[in-house]
Amino acid sequence: MQTNGDQILAHTEDSVLEDEVLLSARERAEDLGGDPVPASVGALLSLFAQMLDARTVVEIGTGAGVSGLWLLDGMRADGVLTTIDAEPELQRAAKDAFRSGGITSSRTRLINGDGLEVLPRLADGAYDLVFVDTSPADHPRYVEECVRLLRPGGVLVLHNALYGGRVVDVTARDATTLAVRAAARAIAEDDRLTKVLLPVGDGVLCASRG
Numbered sequence: 001m002q003t004n005g006d007q008i009l010a011h012t013e014d015s016v017l018e019d020e021v022l023l024s025a026r027e028r029a030e031d032l033g034g035d036p037v038p039a040s041v042g043a044l045l046s047l048f049a050q051m052l053d054a055r056t057v058v059e060i061g062t063g064a065g066v067s068g069l070w071l072l073d074g075m076r077a078d079g080v081l082t083t084i085d086a087e088p089e090l091q092r093a094a095k096d097a098f099r100s101g102g103i104t105s106s107r108t109r110l111i112n113g114d115g116l117e118v119l120p121r122l123a124d125g126a127y128d129l130v131f132v133d134t135s136p137a138d139h140p141r142y143v144e145e146c147v148r149l150l151r152p153g154g155v156l157v158l159h160n161a162l163y164g165g166r167v168v169d170v171t172a173r174d175a176t177t178l179a180v181r182a183a184a185r186a187i188a189e190d191d192r193l194t195k196v197l198l199p200v201g202d203g204v205l206c207a208s209r210g
């Protein structure tokens with residue numbers, strides 16, 4: 001039997017089930033243009049959080065809270081998600097989604113602002129997991145900032161690492177594609193990091209800090 005890439009991707013997404021809270025957060029995100037992570041990426045985040053026994057997680061790109069719900073699902077019950085977004089309306093929707101999911105307010109720290117301005121205020125080596133789901137054009141600067149935040153064994157996860165397939169198209173030379181490639185190169189050249197690129201969602205680049 002022959003399968004094509006689209007069938008494999010569809011099957012990968014269909015294999016992940018989201019509950020009512022996630023489905024309604026996803027619907028709201030789509031209404032607001034919040035561009036939520038696909039379910040496969042959400043499930044991967046939850047798995048990482050659980051494997052890391054994560055208590056401290058940073059997310060850049062809260063959106064309407066879909067990835068946040070998945071992260072919180074995998075984190076320890078006393079874990080705190082610090083999540084940053086420049087759009088207050090999306091963060092309000094995320095707050096509603098967390099409340100609907102029964103997440104107590106002490107488990108989330110929502111920061112409204114520019115990720116690149118907020119991250120320098122966060123402590124070195126203090127985080128189990130950092131998830132970047134914001135403008136791919138900024139990936140190189142996020143790599144620089146985020147590796148510093150990880151505790152030994154902590155994991156950096158960058159979404160949009162394939163940037164709609166443009167990263168593997170040798171003719172694509174636009175600024176964002178070049179930035180996404182530069183971020184991957186910086187991670188590849190950093191001896192402190194163990195890395196892998198997974199072809200789920202729009203490409204998930206994962207790097208753990210030794």
Ligand SMILES: C[S@@+](CC[C@H](N)C(=O)[O-])C[C@H]1O[C@@H](n2cnc3c(N)ncnc32)[C@H](O)[C@@H]1O
Nearest residue numbers: 036037061062063066067085086087114115133
């Ligand atoms: C792809 S969406 C995030 C989706 C979210 N992770 C989810 O799965 O529900 C990207 C988000 O990044 C935010 N954003 C874009 N540039 C930003 C910046 N410089 N600082 C903080 N947030 C930014 C946007 O407002 C948007 O909500």
